[in-house]
Amino acid sequence: MKLYNMNLSNFATKSRIVIYEKGANVEIAPPPGAGMKSPEYLAINPLGKIPCLDADGLIIPESEVINEYLEEKFPNPRLLPATPEDRARVRLFTRFHDLYLEPPLRALFGHLNPKTRDDKVVTEKLTELQGRLDQLETMLAAEGYAAGADFTLADCALAPTIFFAVNMLPGFGAKPPLEGRPKLAAWWTKVRQRPSVKKALAEMDEALKALLGGGR
Numbered sequence: 001m002k003l004y005n006m007n008l009s010n011f012a013t014k015s016r017i018v019i020y021e022k023g024a025n026v027e028i029a030p031p032p033g034a035g036m037k038s039p040e041y042l043a044i045n046p047l048g049k050i051p052c053l054d055a056d057g058l059i060i061p062e063s064e065v066i067n068e069y070l071e072e073k074f075p076n077p078r079l080l081p082a083t084p085e086d087r088a089r090v091r092l093f094t095r096f097h098d099l100y101l102e103p104p105l106r107a108l109f110g111h112l113n114p115k116t117r118d119d120k121v122v123t124e125k126l127t128e129l130q131g132r133l134d135q136l137e138t139m140l141a142a143e144g145y146a147a148g149a150d151f152t153l154a155d156c157a158l159a160p161t162i163f164f165a166v167n168m169l170p171g172f173g174a175k176p177p178l179e180g181r182p183k184l185a186a187w188w189t190k191v192r193q194r195p196s197v198k199k200a201l202a203e204m205d206e207a208l209k210a211l212l213g214g215g216r
């Protein structure tokens with residue numbers, strides 16, 4: 001099995017955390033050719049997005065589909081709970097992440113440079129993102145991991161995006177994501193200690209520093 005990956009991608013990091021957590025025998029490789037839009041990669045994944053799993057010939061794009069597939073293929077340690085109700089609780093976080101929390105953050109990527117940013121878009125997307133972070137604060141379990149005592153796919157989905165939020169928001173002069181959100185702050189402290197998360201976020205951090213330093 002092979003995961004097409006870029007360390008800076010928060011979606012790919014979702015899947016790397018799962019691979020590390022499970023110690024799964026999955027090769028992690030960059031897309032072939034000149035990146036995500038190369039003819040070589042588009043021939044593998046016509047969506048031209050990262051991540052994508054080549055599951056011994058079955059091509060699976062979409063990080064959450066990949067993660068659920070990995071969960072079924074490598075059931076230990078389990079990252080989805082035992083009951084349908086608890087699984088639904090975890091999936092609410094992963095859907096919330098993909099559909100509502102991540103898009104306003106992604107919309108800010110093109111506006112990091114103060115000289116070229118569109119202030120109207122920045123204000124609009126920051127307002128949306130702060131609202132989503134408030135919603136996340138109400139959703140998080142009172143203690144432990146995102147959905148409760150156990151580390152789950154919910155934590156895998158949230159950690160890379162919160163990493164971006166923590167690193168990016170101060171650059172926009174925005175309220176830091178952890179400020180006034182005690183459950184999010186406590187979760188962030190805890191989840192970063194998890195070895196799988198620590199490793200994947202260190203890789204993201206290195207890639208981010210290389211990008212900001214112009215080295216990539």
Ligand SMILES: N[C@@H](CCC(=O)N[C@@H](CS)C(=O)NCC(=O)O)C(=O)O
Nearest residue numbers: 009010011048049050051062063064
């Ligand atoms: N819904 C997709 C989103 C993947 C995604 O947007 N990945 C980014 C990198 S973080 C990408 O490939 N961007 C290039 C593009 O959208 O064309 C998933 O969950 O895997």
